[in-house]
Amino acid sequence: MKFDRRQVLTWPSMIMLFLFALLPLVIMLVTSFQSDTTGGFTLENYERFFSSSTYLRLTGKTIVMSLAVTAVSLLIAYPLAYIMAKKLRGLRNIILILVIIPFFTNQLVRVYSWLIFLQDGGIFNNFLSLFGLFEDGLGLLYTQGAVIIGLTHAFFPYMVVTIYMSLERMDDAMLEASRSLGASKFTTFRRIIFPLSMPGVISGIMIVFVPALGTFVEPRILGGTDGTVIGTVIEDQFFEIAAWNFGAAIAFLLLALVLISMTALNMAGKRWETE
Numbered sequence: 308m309k310f311d312r313r314q315v316l317t318w319p320s321m322i323m324l325f326l327f328a329l330l331p332l333v334i335m336l337v338t339s340f341q342s343d344t345t346g347g348f349t350l351e352n353y354e355r356f357f358s359s360s361t362y363l364r365l366t367g368k369t370i371v372m373s374l375a376v377t378a379v380s381l382l383i384a385y386p387l388a389y390i391m392a393k394k395l396r397g398l399r400n401i402i403l404i405l406v407i408i409p410f411f412t413n414q415l416v417r418v419y420s421w422l423i424f425l426q427d428g429g430i431f432n433n434f435l436s437l438f439g440l441f442e443d444g445l446g447l448l449y450t451q452g453a454v455i456i457g458l459t460h461a462f463f464p465y466m467v468v469t470i471y472m473s474l475e476r477m478d479d480a481m482l483e484a485s486r487s488l489g490a491s492k493f494t495t496f497r498r499i500i501f502p503l504s505m506p507g508v509i510s511g512i513m514i515v516f517v518p519a520l521g522t523f524v525e526p527r528i529l530g531g532t533d534g535t536v537i538g539t540v541i542e543d544q545f546f547e548i549a550a551w552n553f554g555a556a557i558a559f560l561l562l563a564l565v566l567i568s569m570t571a572l573n574m575a576g577k578r579w580e581t582e
Contacts, residue, residue, distance in 0.1 A: 332562070339556035352556035362540070362557070366564075369536040372451065372526075373519035376458040380515050381508070383459070384466035388507075389500075391467075392474035393482075403471070406464045414461070418528045421457045422448065425529070449531030457525040462518060466511035473507025474500070509576035516572070517565050537561055 342349045356362050387406075391399040409417055424430050425448045432445050447453050477500070485495040501508075523538035530536075537557065544554025 335555045336559055338552055339559050341552045343550050343552045352553045353560070355553065356557060356560060362537075365535060365537050365540060369520060369538070370564075372454065372458075372536060373516050375455050376462060376519045377512055377516045379455060379459045380463035380466045381512065384463050384511065385470055385504075385508070388467050388470035388474055391471050392477070393479075399471075403468075406467050409460065409464065414524060417461065418457055418525055421453070421460065422528060425453050425456070448529065450533055451530065453529040454526045454534050457529045458519055458522060461522075461525065462515040465514040469511040469514060470504060470507040473504040477503050506576065509572055513569060513572045517568060520565055520568070521561055 339352055340348055340350070342351060387402075391402050395402065425445065426432070427445060427448065435445070481499055481503075482495060485499055490498070521538045521541075523536065523542045526534035526536045527539050527542075528534075538561075541554050541557050541561065544550045544557065548554075
């Protein structure tokens, strides 16, 4: 087998990938099979997780929350991406900049901005009070609704960008041909626009759903006691309780859930493309 010198150029990146990505995963996996008391090999961390209805309920709650954030992000992002790609071509760069501007600010600043905005007596509550609405307070802060709002604001720009890229590459001649053949706007969208934008939709769903599974900052601040999800449990195990082995087990189970979700979404995207 002939040695290709160009492969040497990939060695630094492969070493970095091993040291900072694969090796920590291996360490976390080994740690998850160690006892918090004796330090020996054990399955008690995983048994503790699956035998507890609380952890299983929080896992289900996290999945439902992530699905809700993904659905809301898609409903907001798709029309915006379509308008940017097909209607406002001259202004699309400006709109795109406005969409990604939140990334220029710190995550905690954005979350605390929503905290101030949604709290009783806050900006949004005072605005509604002008019209005689919710004068006694919204009661929205420290609920699942507040968490979904904060996470949607954090992740929906990713959805916009991926869908916009799919729609922007779409040949407008196909849309004109559809209209010339008498197809309605709904038929054109259902038979041409949406199917051709599915790669961007699937990518956007993956980019939003997967990080939402492991998030803990927004649920902790905006959800209060009602914002406990599997990500906040993992944080507590490492930083509050110092149960690193059990925390590693939960983190690895979450990683397995992420990998399963990514595989399912990838298979769904490929199946859609072949149909």
